[in-house]
Amino acid sequence: MDLKELDGVFIDNRSGYSLAELALAIRFLGEKTMGRSSLMKETGLGEATVKTMMKKLEDERIAKKTPRGLVLSGRGKKIFETLEKRISDPVVVRPPWKAGKASVAIVVRGAGKKIRKGIEQRDEGIKAGVAVTTLVFDDGKIRFPGARNVASLKDFDVMLGQGDVIIVSSAESVLQARRGGFAVCLTLL
Secondary structure, eight states, X not given: OOHHHHHHHXXXXXXXXXXXXXXXXXXXXXXXXXXXXXXXXXXXXXXXXXXXXXXXXXXXXXXXXXXXXXXXXXXXXXXXXXXXXHBOOOEEEOOGGGTTSEEEEEEETTOGGGOSSSHHHHHHHHHHXXXXXXXXXXXXXXXXXXXXXXXXXXXXXXXXXXXXXXXXXXXXXXHHHHHHHHHHHHTTO
């Protein structure tokens, strides 16, 4: 099962969670066993929504219940590995162009060819409630798409490869920035 299949299987208008929130939950569960309260804290979702999500993860055999909480099944681990391979963990950054906002940078490996000017990612960010800046690692430098301008990201210490995309997501809180940035990253897979 790939991530596009997750959208059709798991998300409907009544679920209360988005594909990005579901994928984030799978990322968290891939790192450790989590119960409802931990998932609520990490995703920022309410109890009823997390309970619905957990039940769906169990019903679809992505995760299984243990006395300590949910743990990914073999199927869930494959999805986690796909996410982990393509999308980095968010790193809190202080970009000079977003002073005063909580910002995270997330790398999408090898997605540079999918970027034109970064406008599509900006628009996805607006839908997710965050401000987004798209950057591309090209010829050893972090650049704005389609420009020669080199961007500066303070405190950003992540290994980058040619064609990697850096999504800088800014919002009122790190939790919002992470969730919105992850939604944008999923569109690049």
